Amino acid sequence: MNPFVMLNPFFKPEGVAVVGASRNPHKLGYGAVRNLKEYRYQGGIFPVNKSASEILYLPCFESVAEVPDPVDLAIIIVPASIVSTIMKQCGERGIKHAIVISGGFSETGEEGRELEEELVRVAEEWEINFIGPNCIGTIDTHTPVNTTFVTGMPESGEIGFCSQSGAMVASVIDWARGAGVGFSRIVSLGNQVDVNETQMIRALHEDNQTQVITAYIEGVSNGKNFMEVAQKAARDKPVVALKGGRGESGARAVASHTGALAGSAEAYGAAFERSGVLQAETMEEMFDWARALAWQPLPKGKKVAVLTNAGGPAILAVDALENAGLELAELTAETKKYLESRLPKAASVSNPVDVLAGSGPGTYAVALDALLTDETVDSVVVIQAPQDWFLPASLAEVVGEVAGSHQKPVIASIMGKASVEEALKILHKRKIPNVAFPERVASVLAAMVKRKEWLDIPQQTPDRFTNFNEQNVERSTSEKDWKSLLQEYGIAFPPEQLAETEEEAVKATESIGYPVVLKLESESISHKTEVDGVKLDIRNKEDVLRAWNEIKESAELTDVDMEGVQVQKMLTGGQEVIMGLRRDPQFGPMVLFGTGGIDVELLQDVESAVAPLNRLQAENLIDATRAGTKLKGWRNQPPADRETVIKYLMRLSQLGDDVPNIDELEMNPLYVLPEGQGAYAVDVRGTVVEDEKATV
Amino acid sequence: MNPFVMLNPFFKPEGVAVVGASRNPHKLGYGAVRNLKEYRYQGGIFPVNKSASEILYLPCFESVAEVPDPVDLAIIIVPASIVSTIMKQCGERGIKHAIVISGGFSETGEEGRELEEELVRVAEEWEINFIGPNCIGTIDTHTPVNTTFVTGMPESGEIGFCSQSGAMVASVIDWARGAGVGFSRIVSLGNQVDVNETQMIRALHEDNQTQVITAYIEGVSNGKNFMEVAQKAARDKPVVALKGGRGESGARAVASHTGALAGSAEAYGAAFERSGVLQAETMEEMFDWARALAWQPLPKGKKVAVLTNAGGPAILAVDALENAGLELAELTAETKKYLESRLPKAASVSNPVDVLAGSGPGTYAVALDALLTDETVDSVVVIQAPQDWFLPASLAEVVGEVAGSHQKPVIASIMGKASVEEALKILHKRKIPNVAFPERVASVLAAMVKRKEWLDIPQQTPDRFTNFNEQNVERSTSEKDWKSLLQEYGIAFPPEQLAETEEEAVKATESIGYPVVLKLESESISHKTEVDGVKLDIRNKEDVLRAWNEIKESAELTDVDMEGVQVQKMLTGGQEVIMGLRRDPQFGPMVLFGTGGIDVELLQDVESAVAPLNRLQAENLIDATRAGTKLKGWRNQPPADRETVIKYLMRLSQLGDDVPNIDELEMNPLYVLPEGQGAYAVDVRGTVVEDEKATV
Known part of the structure; x- marks a missing residue:
């Protein structure tokens, strides 16, 4: 299936039937005909309406069957109850593409859901691809064609926008007209029971007029597909997403809005990160970025020069740049000397370069040229x-x-409003992005740098770790199983022995050697520290006995079955990290890494990435955490064995792919010893997806 | 000195002399006369110009001496070299207020600095208050008067704005005209060698037309004065500040711009927090907040209802609200039932309330009324x-x-641009703040809630701790001194003994009781862990001897004088926090609190507040950190002795005031035991300001 061919008629139809066209200017069926005509669609426009002879001077047809050739797209704006019938008529007429504007489907409840299912059935039977239902339609400014009923048509431009919210599309159309921002294609996906956001991103990727893809996304249809398509697109052109439903309340609102599974914000963040999708925080940011990415080359690095005619605004820009992780370029002595010879005496020739209020465009030209050189x-x-x-x-x-x-x-910031309208038009024509307030440059440049860095990550798939016996990798449900599974992947554990009695505990301790840790052994508990089930740094026999008794008492008190204790070698002089897997319903196994120990939730230093990880991806994950900073050697502590951590992360990420029934798996702490001395999983716990079979 | 009287003529002059008035429309001396006349200043306008007979049909005067009564304000726009002469003439003529527009003073280098000093001298001699030099002037839209040369006059409104950057003033005037935002007073302070930002905030506080005070601040003239004046103002009307030079590069740029001491961003943040000044991140945010604070009552709490005609934009608003710490209101069953009976069937009557695209202003009215009820x-x-x-x-x-x-x-978000201009004008007239993108509501409401919370903090001064012997509070330079100083304020230390030999160490250990900590005693070092000078959890004699030797070796290796070791009782079962003082050059002693231990810089969980602290302020400081969350009892750990921490913070803050020569003082870790068991300072270090005398 060639997706370009499949979706092309939504943007470049040869003829359009408008089923439910109306002569009443207050009806959507009028707006759609008006937009096709008014915004200069050059193909045939065929209003279908039983009782009218013409609409806006276009002859009407009694039914879809009567519409003449060529026609390859139907816009359907009829009551929900008869949409399926119309869809069937389209099929009979040989129309393979439809935009179902009508609402009243699954978004309204059970009855609507049944109508939607019938609609899908008919569309499948007749092999019709359709957008919607409950959508606004499509715009292609280059064709041009506007299948929506919304007043206004954006200027032609390089930005493609697809949205799961029709209101967002209407807002963007209105805003774009006011702000003079140009678009290539705009599409509202509605309930997206057939054509979805991933297919649309592919269509925007394949459209030569689209230079930047933007998307408002509440949830994706299939995480893996989305990542594959988005990543492929992002290799060729920037992809910017605004994710709705990031917080808890927002996610609930998404569920009641489009019924999309919002999924965890972290997982979406990690999936975007992996796929090279730049995630904007706000609509304004999304389109600030889109313009800059469409119009300007990517920066080679983080060094920014600021050129200004006033101190205050430059200071605000510098604050924002620094806050966004960018740096001020240290200009060369040559540049400074040159600027000194050209700028007014009191001007600042260090970055930020201040040409002062008395300098005009000529001085700006000279200074800008010097800075760009x-x-x-x-x-x-x-x-x-x-x-x-x-x-x-x-x-x-x-x-x-x-x-x-x-x-x-x-990036320009020609400030003000009343006096600068003409300047903004010229900047637009010259493809220089402008922001009204200088602070906004920071997020724009940070996004550009981020894209540059992503493009620089080699996309090789990670080396598989193959040093294990596949027979031994099986469905795992208890800590013992987790341990042997992880050991198969070469992850080390400290020496330990199970002791079922006090006497065994003392014996085990003496064979392992002091100091040791005693840990409650029980099937019925996971967070051991919450039942006082872990005793650290035991150095002699009396302490072993006391620890045994305390663990036993605590187990009894909290009604936990005690099967014995694990006597484990106590490791010292290392760093506690957490490393784990968590299966996201959309994006599959995610690898977690961060500061470990009992305060892991409090410290909030855990980052995640989509599995599998190659070496650089593992390093990036580590470096995104404070734990990663510490691994490199912090204050007087020696560098820890970061190499082993990298190796473990890659292997664990592979394990996530190899054993798909793992729901959660956590090593906390994973004890990382100094460089060259390895890392040991001290405690591991996990859960499996119960209703899924192990597929190794 | 009554500051209202002092600054009044800058905003309500009885007559204005423009010295350096010009007939050339390209000169600033023309713009100032034009603005006075064009923007309907009703008092006398007296252009002073030797060679012209009239400017804009206003008769000219050959010198200031000839200007008729009444005249109480001079605008000076002449070359820097003769400004002092003109100032003297103003004094002779009895004019006590001047605005020095002219540049060429300290902002340009040494020569300018000398001219500026002369200017100050003359002004003092003649008791003239002046704004500038190197400024843009003042605007009062209610008088009305516009002493600037900048084209355009904002509409009348409730927002007062003062700025250390003239460019910011020019931008705001231009932006306000375009956006239709109204101002009461606007003032550019320039080099502010006489009238400064604090005096101006007081003037805006005392102005009845100003409902909200906004300020662009690069540095304050005197931290204590600023806090006092700002706090007094903030009791009566909202004060919003945008601080330029927050980052490192930004602070450097500030230094080269106005020469202001930017100070640390943290200290400014803490000073704003204390004074009830709301700190905006961007210009846009500052004026979003200002409009809402001027026009709308403060919310009682954090519960927000969102009313919308579309899902997507509401979801973005909800995400942003949640991210800003606000909460969605759970509507009452009554409200939901009422909405159900009034809204379309498919509408959402849970918050966010979605009236759907088919609902108009009538439905909005019904729903909004229900939500507000x-x-x-x-x-x-x-x-x-x-x-x-x-x-x-x-x-x-x-x-x-x-x-x-x-x-x-x-707060409204009527989205779009092209179609909503009239709506925005009406909202403005009706005093409903509007934001173009729904996400921006979050920062606005968060600022309003923050103001509400600040107003609710009782402003009583803290109880003084008086249980100490003032004789014993003296200049402290070594750890031993710090310890006894802190002990005077009732801060406890674990039992310890100094041991100068191996034998003494063993003896001390046995008298204190195992386990103990051994710590290097030396005058020449502060960060002990960096020389391996601390040995924890020593449980027997052999370990004491080994620890002694290791400390000794390490001291020798790092060339540190070892005077012995402190043998200290080892505390267990508590939480390590850091508590300290740091003197800010602008705002005086700041109290620090956060997660302690050797990773304090890495964990970045330290917050600060301006001393002295009352009980609620101390609690707020604690609660702003993750360490504070943990003190309340985290997972299986029992609640720690938060009461003692509160007490210590209040006493330490008093100590900061009592002993002004302390530069830095840090207890890390302060070991907080479970509830009722106290807290012990385990390690303390500090520095004093060398060039200042102890003043206790």
Whole structure:
């Protein structure tokens, strides 16, 4: 199935039937015909309406059957109860693509759900691909075609936008018209029972007019497919997503809105990260980024130069840049000397470069050119505070021209509102993104740097660890099983022995050697510390006996079956981390890593990544945590065995793929000894998905 | 000195002399005369210019001396070199207030600095208060008067704005004109060698037309004064600050911009927190907040209801609200039942309440009224995604009217741009703040809640701890001194003995009782763990001897003088926190609290507050940290002795005030035992300000 061919008629139809077209300007069936006509669709527009002879001077047809060739797309705007009938008629007429605007389906309850199921059945029978139901339609500004009923048509541009919310599409159309932002394609997916967000991202990827893909996503249809398609797209063009339903209340609202499974915000974050999808926090941010990514080259690195005619706004920009992880370029002595020779005496020639209020577009041109030439500079921010003595539009022209002759990104912040409208139009024409407030440059440049860094990650799949006996990898449910499973993947545990009596405990301790740890052995408990089931640093026989008794008492008190204690070698001089797997319902196994110990929830230093991990991905995961910083050697502590941690993370991520019935698996603490001395899983617990078979 | 009288002529002058007035429309001296005249200043406008007879039909005067009565304000726009001469002429003419627009002073280097000093000298001699030099001037929209040369005059409104950056003022004027935001007073402070930001905040506080004070601040002139004035103002009206130079690079840029001492961002944050000043992150945020604070009542609490005609935008708002610490109100059964009876069948009557795309202003009115009546709701967000079938302006009217008959804040997000201009004007008139993107409501409501919470903190000064012998509180420079100083304030230390030899160490250990800690005693070192100078959990004689030798070796290796070891009782079963003092050059002693131990920098869980602390302030400081969460009892750990921590924080904050020569003082770890068992400072170190005398 070639997805390009499949979805093409939604954006470049040869003829469009509007079923449910209306002469009443207050009806959606009028708006759709009006938009096709008014926004200059060049193919045939065929209103279908039994009782009218013409709508907007276009002749009407009594039924879909009568619509002439060529026609390959139907817009359906009829009551929910007859949509399936119309869909069948489309099938009979040979129309293979439909946009179902009508609402009244699964979003309204059980009755609607049944109508939706019938609709899907008919569409499958007639092999019709459809968008919706309960959607707004599609726009392609280059064809041009506008199948929506929403007033207004954005300018032509490079940004493609797909959305699971129709309201978002309507808002974006209205906002884009006001802000003069151009789009290539816009599509509202509605209940997406057939065409979904992943297919649409593929269609935007394959569209030559689309330079940046943006998406409002409440949930994805299939996590693995989404990641594959998004990652492929992101290799070629930037993909920016705004995820709705990130918090708990938001996720609940999503569930009642489109019924989409919002999934955990962390999992979506990790999936976006893996796929190179840039996740925006707000709509404004999404389109700030989209314009910059569409119009400007990516920066080589994090070093930013700020060029300004005023101190205050530059300081706010610098604060925001620094806060977003970017750095101010240290200009070369040559650049500074050159600027000194060209700028007013009181100007600042160190970054931020302040040409002062008395300098105009000519001075800006000279300074911008020097900064873009300086090898220490990866990108330039140009700020202009309002002044009375030159046309802001002339600065816009200058910035556009000078930036165009270099290969580095330039972001403008021509401040103000009343006096700068013409300047903004010119910047738009010159493809220089502008932000009204200088602080907003930071998020834009940070997104560009992030994309650059993602593109630089080699995409090789990780080396498989094959040093294990596949026979031994089986369904695991108890700690003992987890341990042997992990050992199969070469993850080490400290020496230990099970002792079922006091005497055995003393004996075991003496064979292992002091100091030891005593741990409650029980099938019925996972968080051992909550029943006082772990005794650390036991150094002599009396302490062994006391520990045994305390564990026993605590087990009795909390009604826990005690099968004995594990006597374990106590490790010292290392660092406690947590490492684990967690299966996300959408994206499959995720690998976790962070600061371990009993305060793991309190410290909130755990990051996750989608399995499997190659070496660089494992390193990135480690480095994203404070635990990772500490592994490299913190204060007087020697560097820990980071190599072993990397190895373990890669193997554990493979295990997540190999044994799909693991729901959660956690080593906490994993005790990391100094460099070269390995790492040991001290405590491991896990759960399996009960209703799924082990498939190894 | 009555500051109202002092600064009044800058905003309500009886007559204004413009020295350096010009007939050339490209000169600032023309702009100032034009603005006075064009923006309808009703007092006398007296251009001073030797060679012109009139400017803009206003007769000119050859010198300040000739200007007729009444005149109480001079705007000076002449070359820097003659500003002092003009200032003297003003003094001779009896003018006591001046705005020095001219640049070329300390901001340009040494020569300028000398001119500035001369200017200050003359002004003092003639008792003239002046704003600037190197500023833009003042605006009072109610007088009205506009002493600036910048094109444009904002509408009248409730927001007062003062700024250390003239560019910011120019940007705000231009932006306000475009966005239709109204201001009461605007002032650019320039180099503020006389009138400063604190005096101006007081002037805005005392101005009846100003309902909200906003300020762009790079540094304050005097931290203590600022806090006192800001706090007094914030009791009566909201104060919102945007601090420039928060990051390292930003602070450097501030230093080279206005020469202001940016100080540490943390200290400013703590000072704002203490004074009830709301700190905005961006310009946009500052004015979003200002409008809401000026126009709407404060919410009683954190419970928000969201009313929308579309799911997607509401979900984004909910995500942002939750992320900002707000909560969705659980509506009462009564409200839900009522909404059910009034809204379309498929509508959502749970929060967020979705009236669906087919509902118009009438339905909004009914639902908004119900939500504002519901006792579980503290504030309401009204979202409208663009639609084609009713006038957005009618919704604006409805929201304005319904909100006006309740005492709870309402924030609107009428989305889009092209179609909503009229609606925005009506919202403005009705004093309903609107944000273009629904996510922005979150920061607005969070700021309002924060103000409410601050107003609820009782402002009593803390009880003084008086149980110490003042004779014993003296200049402290070594750990031993710190210890006795802290003990004077009732802070406990674990039992310990100094041992100068191996034998003494063994003896001390036996008298204190195992387990013990051995700590290197040395004058020449502070971070003991970095020389392996601390040995924990020593349980027998051999270990004492081994520890002694290891400490000795390490001291020799790192070239540290070893005077012996402190043998200290080892505490177990408690929580390690850090508690300390740090003197900020602007705001004086700050109290620190957070997670302690050797990873304190890594964990980044330390918060600070301005001393002295009353009980509630101490509790707020504790609760702002993860360490504070843990003190309350985390997982199986018993609640720690939080009461003692509160007590210590209050006493330590008093110590900071009592002994002003302390630069830094840190107890890390302070070991907090379970409830009722106290807390012990295990390690303490500090430094004093060398060039200041102890003043106890």
